[in-house]
Amino acid sequence: MNTETTTSGSRGLLQAEPLLFDAGSPARTGVDLPKPKGESRLGGLERKAPLNLPGLSEPETLRHYVRLSQKNYAIDLGLFPLGSCTMKHNPRLNERMARLEGFADLHPLQPTSTTQGALEVIRQVGHWLLTLTGMHTAALTPKAGAHGEFCGMLAIRAALAARGELDQRKRVLTPTSAHGTNPATAAAAGFHVEEVAGTSRGRVDLSDFRSKLGADVAGVMITNPNTCGLFEPDIKAIADLIHEAGGYFYCDGANFNAILGKTRPGDLGVDAMHINLHKTFSTPHGGGGPGAGPVVFSEALAPFAPAPFLAIDRDGALALQEETEAGTVGRLCAFHGQMGMFVRALAYMLSHGSDGLRQVAEDAVLNANYLLARLREHYHAPFGDGPCMHEALLDDSTLKARGIETIDVAKMLLDEGYHPMTTYFPLVVHGAMLIEPTETESRAEVDRFADTLIAIAERAKGNDTAAFKAAPQLTPVRRLDETRAARNPRLRWREAQRPE
Amino acid sequence: MRYLPLTNDDRAEMLKRIGAKSIDDLFIDIPKSARLTELVDLPLAQGELQVERHMRALAEKNAPAGRNASFLGAGAYRHHVPASVDHLIQRSEFLTAYTPYQPEFAQGGLQALFEFQTQVAMLLDMEVANASMYDGSTALAEAALMAARVTKRKKLVFSGGLHPHYLETARTFCEPHGLELVVLPAAIDGEAEVTKHLDDAAAVIVQSPNVFGAVTDLKPIADSAHAKGALLIAAFTEAVSFGLIEPPGAMGADIVAGEGQSFGNALTYGGPYVGFFACREKFVRQMPGRLAGETVDADGKRGFVLTLSTREQHIRREKATSNICTNSGLCALAVTIHLTLLGAAGLKQLAQLNHETACKLADALGAVKGVEILTRRFFNEFAIRTPRNAADLVETLAGQGVLAGVPYARLAPAAKMDAKAENILLVCATETNTDEDIARYARTLKAALS
Structure with missing residues (x-):
């Protein structure tokens, strides 16, 4: 796995981007406004507290947020199978x-x-x-x-x-x-x-x-x-x-x-x-x-x-x-x-009409059942004895023998370029994986996702648990220490946090 | 259907793979008597062109603020939004992302939220801020509930200058919890009245600038409240004001809640907007809503996650600090981008311009015979009283291309004030108003009153 560092901090198309507070300054601005006269009728209630909001010029602002955007997954990038969340295509009209x-x-x-x-x-x-x-x-x-x-x-x-x-x-x-x-x-x-x-x-x-x-x-x-x-x-x-x-x-x-x-x-x-x-x-x-x-x-x-x-x-x-x-x-x-x-x-609603909306429900349910049909031989489907509706529920019980859990499957999916399904919900199923493909995925996309999950299940049978625990390797950051975040909350940037 | 990729051949083959004879085999759990056999009685699918025609026709039936001389505030403000804000929030990676529950795939959104939280805290001069609420009114309602949790007291005292819709929203949120709401009579400049009701109060809730535009020194109110063990909750509806006026944190507020729409977000007839919520760090575990926090990854590299989620409904269920889940992520992104473009220098200038435009407007309207300016110290909005019913006056001026303000009685139909509450008009000026707008307003108002 590539762990080499670069001088710039960027890695190919993935550009490094500092925090706004390390990049901007209170004197810089990306807006041009008429010069005010400085009149005040506030009678002593003018701001005396410091205002250190950092500003950026327009080109710097564009880069800051475009670079940040490249560290986000989105429906427009690929299937987003979060069960119960219904991540379907958002029409631009x-x-x-x-x-x-x-x-x-x-x-x-x-x-x-x-x-x-x-x-x-x-x-x-x-x-x-x-x-x-x-x-x-x-x-x-x-x-x-x-x-x-x-x-x-x-x-x-x-x-x-x-x-x-x-x-x-x-x-x-x-x-x-x-x-x-x-x-x-x-x-x-x-x-x-x-x-x-x-x-x-x-x-x-x-x-x-x-x-x-x-x-x-x-x-x-x-x-x-x-x-x-x-x-x-x-x-x-x-x-x-x-x-x-x-x-x-x-x-x-x-x-x-x-x-x-x-x-x-x-x-x-x-x-x-x-x-x-x-x-x-x-x-x-x-x-x-x-x-x-x-x-x-x-x-x-x-x-x-x-x-x-x-x-x-x-x-x-x-x-x-x-x-x-x-x-x-x-x-x-x-x-x-x-x-x-x-x-x-x-x-x-107008775009779909009464006919299109019914087709939405049918295709959403069809995609989910097709996925379930393809996956049920590779994962345990706790209630898989009949058809599901718009989402397929699996769990990690067949992976447990190797010490692999739902979270590890989720993190493996990240390296495969997929946002994971909803994990550990509903609470009634231990190690739940709730998958909602939605109606806006083609059969080819659903197949590709199924192939990926099947390959992960196959890999879990081998002596490869360490690789699962080390995933993800290919994301902008690796597994994050959530315990540390909650134990010692750092919820904002502070002056003292400026790196040396 | 342009949004549905499956073909009829796909559908047939997929059903075969599933082992179903028809699509209806997949819906067998629906009770037979409740299954729809016909299409519901609604129009059939339409192409983009037809839908666009329908929607444009509806849009044309409105008179947008920008095609009039518009002077409305009272909780929603027309500011210029830089072009790059709307461009950036429409990037697929922001627009079509989900809540950042998988942090390795959402560092962009999480960093932006962390920056948003910091900017909001800096603007309000508070220790910490959350990742947004639905809007200012629900943020304030949650602040009231939080104060009751923190102090373990049940009495909440609301000033008469609070936006009446905020008060009503807070009433809705508080009612099920058996809290005692003390609501003071409407008053142009009476925020300090709350200090007369401090015994056993969980919090006093004041707004500055208030719904009449009046700016108040909160320091003495905070001191009195703290002396009695009560918290000060400061509400606001015009976030741009803090580029010029002393922010609530610097005057001792314990919780600050208000509307952030002014930065980066269009008026859009009232929503979606974005609630700001900030408080002292020691109360953070009682806070509602999502929080982004800094941490490190497995290689020790800086990263961001949603944190302190044991406060939230998906972990804590009925013991959660709030039931809020989806909030105003993309609106918060618009806020943070606009604030980044402004910076401190731009924000101060913007706020100053707003104040000066409002001063000009007050001078112009004050010169019209019969008009009384009721608000003494204001930022960019103030109340006036005229001899005419404010709602009638607004209707008359709207016919002449002037959106003259918000009749106070529209917000608070039952308000009892010293004299003629129904004649009070709330007016606002921002950097978007020109000298010609102001002259036109004064001219048409003069004609309407003569």
Whole structure:
């Protein structure tokens, strides 16, 4: 393996790049502004604290960030099989549309007579979401999936309060396989979380679920398709049981992409569900956001939806009802949600249409099952006795004999030029590897990825454990010491950190 | 379908390899009664040209700020964003990357976040900052919850100058936790009133510049709060202000939360934006949100990772400090690039220009008969009162190409103030406003009031 160092610190096309604070200086700038006069009417509240923000000229700025960008993996570079994260292609038309002056240069508090087109976007996105989900009312303000979960659970809270049962109904049931955001959200909404066991087939254990129902249950939070990549076949029974018990059904819609046009959550008994526009409707993940997490409600929860929402005024124009009403969710953020994401999502929906969206679900599920079919002889598939939905779940149990674990497979994939799958999640499967290829991968790409994973499995059978532990070798940095980072946190650059 | 690479031949062969007769064999777990057999009632697929036509028609139904003389602030600000910012954030490696959970494949994004955290901390003069929140309002709401955790107290005191939407958002976040919210009446320049309610308070929450644009010396408020064991949470909506005014960290703030949209991010009708969240280092384990941290790799080389994740939902579940997961990564990148282009020198100049433009605007509007300037010390926005209902006035001026400001009553319909809250208009000027814009505003306002 090449460990030679170079004089410049760069290695071929991979350019070395220092921290901004070592490269820039407070006197340098990449903007030209008119010279101000220096007038101040701040009466002594002018800044006296030092301001040492380093600046760079425009060419230096371009290089700094382009060089940094070359140390990032991205969908546009290759298959990004993170299960549950839905890393699909981001159409560039949507970027162009979001940057139209009529959307990008619109202030949220302009009079609505000057923003009718923006309100129409909100209306149309809501219409598509309601038609696809079969639900009653859409709330578009939540800014990401977890914010949407919060919105949904607060609506359940408000509904229970309206019934006078909030004090007695404090328990929320979640399966052990749930996303971490589900229990965190239930707690944020003031509920206690109780886990429901899963079956050996990766589904909710209906008898355990039934045994935990009672007059103190507020609701259940279930991801469907679930985090094992499987559809819950008892979903309607679960909905009926929670309703009979006086609770509500929150569905985590992170995996809605798998069932677009195939079934509607509204027909399954769901009361509230968030939809990650940055997953199902392909708004870019941007290295960790921004997302958008609109929530759709059943008729039972619709009266408790958050402000602001769309209204029609006397002249038939679109208006915003911005005032919060007592007994509802209230306000979730400063303005009207992620307009930039609504524009992208609407362009995505229009591009695909009802036929294309169903094809999205079918191809996503087809790619995942094809991958599972190719890999199940080489890795253990814990629930591999039937078809999966949009993601294939494997584990590391067949590799363990050689001391090789999921993390080692992941790091080997890095050297092969692939971002790894989701690892160690869901928690119910030890050493889980959750693989979501998405519908935007060709068969050739899926085959190439499968070939790579098969080769890694073969190599794991040999006496090659040390190579696995030493991976990755070909990345800009090698395995990073995360324990050290957490034990002695260095969360910012400081003057004293300047290298000698 | 241009986004779907599989051909019908691929599909047939793949089904065969799987051992399925048809695609519907893969969906057998969906209860039969809930399976859709027909397409849902929505339009069919369209080409780029047709979609673009549809979207452009919608965009044309809006009157963008830049085609008017625009004077709106109150939580969202129109600043010039250098061309290279938008170019860089559209690079595939930033735009189409995921949250940096595999650090060896995300050093670019992680280093940028580490730099962002440092820049935010420097700007606010705070010890540490996180990798962003959804927006300023949710950042503030999380700050209130964090203060309650840190102090183990339940009372939160909100100033009457806090942006009403921030207050309402905080109310939504706090309600489930049984916290006591003391909300002071709306006041143009009354941030210090919070110090009258310090007994057993977890924190006092003040905003500077506040929603009326008033700039406040936070030092005496911090001293009083600390003497009673309470924290000072400083909120802000206009981050550019700290290029000119004393930052909250230098005046004793314990937690600072606010909106960072002003740097690098377009108005976009309210989102996506980017929340700044900073605090004292000793509170870091109670912080919400992601944190990038420095470490070394197996060869001892410097690298960056997401760290202190035992605070977060994917590890800690119901005991997490927040449920936040996806935040505002790409918006934070836009902020950090814009701040890099500015540097201290450029930022000071930008802030100074904003202040001077707002002073010019105040002079021009103050000279119009019937207009009263309500905010004494301001940065780039201030409140005015006119004899007319502010919402009506805004509507009238919008018809003449002037976006005159934000009626305060739109933000706080129930606010009780000394006199005529419905006549208060919040106005803002930035470096994007020309002398001609200001003259036009004064001219049309004069006509509307005469």
